[in-house]
Amino acid sequence: MVEAACFYARQNGYFPNATANSGSGGCLPANDPDGTTLTVNYPPSRSAGGYAGRYGYVEVVLSRVHTSFFAAIIGMPNMTVATSAVAAFDQGTSGSSSLIALNPTQCSSAKIHGGGSGGNVSIFPAAGVTAPGGYVQVNSNCTNGGAIDNICATGSGSGGAGALTLSGGINFSAPAVFVDGTCAQNGTSGTFSGPGGTPAQLHEGAAFVGDILTGLTPPPFGAPTMCPDGRTMGTPAAPAACSLKNAVTMSPGTYYGGWAINTAGASVTMLPGIYVIAGGGITDRGGTLTSAGGQVLIYGTDDPQYATACKAGTAPAGACQDVIKLNGGSTLNLTGLDASGCGSLSACQYAGLLIWQDGSASGAYTANSDVSLAGSNSMYLSGTIYAPSSFVTISGNSVSTGCTPDAQGHTNCAAVQLITDTFDVGGAGTLNMPYDPSKLYHLNMKGLVR
Secondary structure (H helix, E strand, C coil), X not given: CHHHHHHHHHHCCCCCCCCCCCHHHCCCHHHCCCCCEEEEECCCCHHHHHHCCCCCEEEEEEXXXXXXXXXXXXXXXXXXXXXXXXEEEEEEECCCEEEEECCCCCCCCEEEEEECCEEEEEEEECCCCCXXXXXXXXXXXXXXXXXXCCCCEECCCHHHCCCEEEECCEEEECCCEEXXXXXXECCCCCEEXXXXXXCCCEEECCCCCCCCCCCCCCCCCCCECCCCCCCCCCCCCCCCXXXXXXXXXXXXXXXXXXXXXXXXXXXXXXXXXXXEEECCCEEECCCEEEECCCCEEEEEECCXXXXXXXHHXXXXXXXXXXXXXXXXXXXXXXXXXXXXXXXXXXXXXCCCEEEEXXXXXXXXXXXXXXXXXXXXXXXXXXXXXXXXXXXEEEEECCCCCCCCCCCCCCCEEEEEEEEEEEEEEEECCEEEEEECHHHCCCEEEEEECC
């Protein structure tokens, strides 16, 4: 990579005294009259924004000293000017991390918890998956008094919190954990290990990783979709929530005003497709929510007609981004869009996405963009949950059935990838989190990307 970057720098007039593309004769400041510096970062540095820390991407930085004219009047005869670029050769990877907390400073930005008497969260390769992955990435630099020593210390610092905090007697296992700051474990009853009881692979002081999906284009707003009661239909000018009771079937489309699952016995079936929740969010008082045949994407954002008013706090009720709360009283079963059956080219570009809470809408970094997912009797989730400005919680139930239904049809499985600002994952039973990149969102980027 350095040789290639040096070759093209020389082709463009830099390092005229260089005699080679590497070594002492290469692109060094000594071989340029202006002392130009060439830096190649693989993976890209934190200054590369969303591409920071991503393998498959390379960052090249050129800097040189220029003689200033106007600035010389105030005593600055020379100024260093730098420029950078990032190139990609990413053939549709999904990323190797199952859990990503993007927040750069918050303590306990990533939390793994057990129930009152403990619990288990287990991340492991799904059957047949040989590619490395299932990692945990925590960008926060919080140490809270703990030492960066690759040990998840008990009660590190005041309050026992690090960037990653394990609590509630949790037994947690994952292939590898990367934390910019430190890991802390509250209490001594829990355990932290690799899959199958192997030693934990904890890397504190790890590199920052950017939000690679930051430039993803949202799905378009469509015509208002009728609520299943046949009478209610929110519009961009007059948002109105769908009140869901008893047994109802939801069709994909744009819902201006969101959904309210208003009875504990409600049974909501979602047909495959994209659901744009333009204001109002989704609230669930304890119904059963399933996706018929899988393949759904829930996208939460503001009603476009009131987007500016939402950020100013002057929009009417139901117009602004709100929580996506799916805490099913009995069953929560949701599967993201599938590339083999997403129905249309526009839908297929989002294959692998399950929930997307718009990170630039009015609820960003507030409780109005929270995502909460739980199933008290049975939970099965599959796909990428992208909520870069949100706090996301996944609460498994008290059973230990894993991802294969037992005789009663119970599961306790989150085969997901979280890309969030902060998260809290746990439960009283055994929450299984198999890593299967074929079920997650894939980003295909080649050439110059920044």
